[in-house]
Amino acid sequence: MLEVKNIKTYYGNIQALKGVDIQISEGEIITLIGANGAGKTTTLMSISGIVPPRSGEVLFLGQPISDLQPNEIVSLGICQVPEGRRIFPYLTVSENLDMGAFLRTDSAEVKKDQEYIFELFPILAERRNQAGGTLSGGEQQMLAVGRALMARPRLLLLDEPSLGLAPLVVKQIFEIIKKINTENKTTIFLVEQNANLALKVAHRGYVMENGRITLSDTSANLMVNEDVKKAYLGIS
Amino acid sequence: MEYFIELFLGGLTRGSIYALIALGYTMVYGIIQLINFAHGEIYMIGAFTALIVAGILSMLGWNPVAILIIASVIAVVYSASYGWTIEKLAYKPLRQAPRLSALISAIGMSMFLQYYVLLAQTSNFLPFPSLIPDFKFMEPIEHIVRSSEIVIYITTAIVMVFLTFLIKFTRIGKAMRATAQDRDMAMLVGIDVNKVISFTFIIGSATAAIGGVLVASHTGQINYYIGFIAGIKAFVAAVLGGIGSMPGAVLGSLVLGMSESFFTGYISSDYEDVFAFLFLVFTLIFRPSGILGRSDTDKV
Numbered sequence: 001m002l003e004v005k006n007i008k009t010y011y012g013n014i015q016a017l018k019g020v021d022i023q024i025s026e027g028e029i030i031t032l033i034g035a036n037g038a039g040k041t042t043t044l045m046s047i048s049g050i051v052p053p054r055s056g057e058v059l060f061l062g063q064p065i066s067d068l069q070p071n072e073i074v075s076l077g078i079c080q081v082p083e084g085r086r087i088f089p090y091l092t093v094s095e096n097l098d099m100g101a102f103l104r105t106d107s108a109e110v111k112k113d114q115e116y117i118f119e120l121f122p123i124l125a126e127r128r129n130q131a132g133g134t135l136s137g138g139e140q141q142m143l144a145v146g147r148a149l150m151a152r153p154r155l156l157l158l159d160e161p162s163l164g165l166a167p168l169v170v171k172q173i174f175e176i177i178k179k180i181n182t183e184n185k186t187t188i189f190l191v192e193q194n195a196n197l198a199l200k201v202a203h204r205g206y207v208m209e210n211g212r213i214t215l216s217d218t219s220a221n222l223m224v225n226e227d228v229k230k231a232y233l234g235i236s
Numbered sequence: 237m238e239y240f241i242e243l244f245l246g247g248l249t250r251g252s253i254y255a256l257i258a259l260g261y262t263m264v265y266g267i268i269q270l271i272n273f274a275h276g277e278i279y280m281i282g283a284f285t286a287l288i289v290a291g292i293l294s295m296l297g298w299n300p301v302a303i304l305i306i307a308s309v310i311a312v313v314y315s316a317s318y319g320w321t322i323e324k325l326a327y328k329p330l331r332q333a334p335r336l337s338a339l340i341s342a343i344g345m346s347m348f349l350q351y352y353v354l355l356a357q358t359s360n361f362l363p364f365p366s367l368i369p370d371f372k373f374m375e376p377i378e379h380i381v382r383s384s385e386i387v388i389y390i391t392t393a394i395v396m397v398f399l400t401f402l403i404k405f406t407r408i409g410k411a412m413r414a415t416a417q418d419r420d421m422a423m424l425v426g427i428d429v430n431k432v433i434s435f436t437f438i439i440g441s442a443t444a445a446i447g448g449v450l451v452a453s454h455t456g457q458i459n460y461y462i463g464f465i466a467g468i469k470a471f472v473a474a475v476l477g478g479i480g481s482m483p484g485a486v487l488g489s490l491v492l493g494m495s496e497s498f499f500t501g502y503i504s505s506d507y508e509d510v511f512a513f514l515f516l517v518f519t520l521i522f523r524p525s526g527i528l529g530r531s532d533t534d535k536v
Binding site for chain 1 (some may be wrong): 425
């Protein structure tokens with residue numbers, strides 16, 4: 001479904017990605033793990049077109065997308081829940097969800113989807129007329145996931161959904177991620193620092209170091225890999 | 237008491253005009269955090285366009301109200317296209333550059349437009365036909381408020397209601413609010429941010445042009461420099477109200493217009509501009525984010 005071929009991305013003169021290759025098939029949950037500054041967020045931003053790669057190619061369903069504008073990439077069905085949630089702070093919860101459906105024109109279906117999001121996250125229904133900026137971190141993460149789902153994505157990019165959240169909330173979010181994958185057949189690309197958690201839900205994983213993919217395998221194999229254990233799982 | 241009412245209405249006139257210009261400043265700032273110093277020039281160009289159109293049409297012997305409407309429409313369209321072009325030429329290439337570069341580009345654009353009009357026209361004040369007719373019913377109170385002022389109040393009110401509706405309820409309005417709050421995230425939900433920015437410049441410029449035509453036919457004379465003074469005053473008003481906030485821009489404009497009017501009426505008219513800028517200085521010292529401004533500009 002998504003093929004990332006040898007992309008190199010720069011911030012000014014600083015090279016953040018030094019040739020990254022990733023393949024994602026339809027229906028999979030793929031995770032990308034790595035330390036701070038490894039280039040995980042940059043990989044997602046390159047896929048979404050916010051920081052386009054300087055060389056290399058990104059193919060979505062066989063079509064090159066690295067030259068498209070971010071809004072065109074969204075219209076193809078690639079949605080991102082960025083790091084730090086990025087809720088529109090002065091829009092209400094309900095307006096934030098509406099923004100997720102910005103490109104959709106089927107307003108009756110959009111309304112239904114909003115009700116579906118409220119079923120997934122009942123706390124959001126309670127807060128629907130509250131400004132997004134007044135929500136707690138966990139609620140904002142739920143809203144961010146809900147907002148991305150409102151676009152009915154084919155491929156959902158998630159950037160560190162566990163960051164800074166209480167363990168219980170993290171558990172809830174990961175359950176929803178699994179549910180979206182099995183029920184809606186949404187393909188998921190999950191970037192995480194919390195390798196333990198990520199490898200538990202993902203089918204396959206990539207390990208990133210210094211802007212390069214150093215390892216890729218099934219989650220089961222990665223979990224028993226000695227290097228991964230030592231560096232990311234805290235087991236020696 | 238009558239003098240007080242006269243000053244109050246005078247202040248309302250000034251405030252309305254400042255508001256029409258300040259809205260453009262504040263919308264553009266809200267979206268791309270740029271003080272568009274060329275905005276005052278758009279207002280001036282609106283007035284000149286109306287002058288040229290009115291000149292031609294009155295030679296053809298049209299009736300003043302028809303001239304007013306046609307001249308305003310052409311001025312609005314022409315100024316809006318200027319606003320759109322300025323953004324494309326002077327600001328878009330600098331979007332990734334440090335903010336100071338875009339600011340300097342804006343000042344350059346402002347001077348370019350001023351001197352271009354100076355060369356194309358003259359430095360003299362040109363008479364502007366009074367296109368707004370004197371209403372009959374105004375006779376008993378004519379010495380307090382003029383017909384043209386009434387037209388200014390009504391037009392400003394209509395523009396504000398229209399803009400509020402646009403921002404609150406339309407699709408593009410929602411896109412504008414989202415872009416103002418988090419531009420990258422707006423792109424990630426599929427908003428074409430370039431289109432939103434262009435649209436903002438077009439709306440801001442159109443609003444300023446309306447102000448230009450109204451003022452010109454109220455005061456009866458224009459020159460190439462009117463945009464600079466009005467632009468700076470409107471900028472003060474926008475900062476006073478809290479830059480980036482639309483209700484703030486209107487409130488700031490009314491406060492500035494009223495205080496200027498009362499100051500000149502009761503104290504001294506020589507120090508009018510001094511007073512306006514003194515107001516700016518005190519605002520910045522005691523309430524840097526303005527009357528309705530949000531102090532939490534940092535994104536979560």
